[in-house]
Amino acid sequence: MSFTVELIISAFLILGGLFVLVGSIGLIRLQDFYVRLHAPTKATTLGLGCILIASIVYMYHVQGYVSINELLITLFLVITAPVTAHILVKVAMHHRVKVMQRTRNQDLIETARMQLPPEKDNKKQDQNN
């Protein structure tokens, strides 16, 4: 393996490790759940993406072909991370998790809690019919 390839792989690995570490430090240091959710879901996805790029380059140089597994892991993480974050925020709003004092538009949490699930509308329409 040439020096340039090794340098590229090491740079991507260290960048990814730094992003993962920053995301976990943010999970500890930030004050509020809604702020705390921000750190790992972004930073960890980016850090894992960097580590996956390094892994793709390394496996291409070891095996001679690009395997599909890393691309599958990347696709799956990019799809599932926002879904998990969205569901966790809905849970936090529903359970009235404590909000930081200087959060703006705090009354919108109550508006979001009053939203009904779509099944009830369907049932109402069925009864009307």
Add this chain to the structure above:
Amino acid sequence: MLDIAVVLVAVMLCIALILNLWRLIIGPHVVDRILALDTMYINSIALILLYGIYNQTPLYFEAALLIAMLGFVSSVAFGKYLLRGDIIE
């Protein structure tokens, strides 16, 4: 140089996992604990990929894919249970 980088990144990931475990223990609400567990899943995927680079084998990618799927499904199941009181309605 790659050996040093792999060891350095492994140390970073282990520190990140310990920080996540700390948040999992002290988390003031259940949602904080779910978030810490989800982050621990993602960090352990990174650690498994790093172990695959260290051993020069593509054998561990299936394990990483499996852990990614299980982490997503378990986080969504926890969230749905807390949100609706039931997982599958």
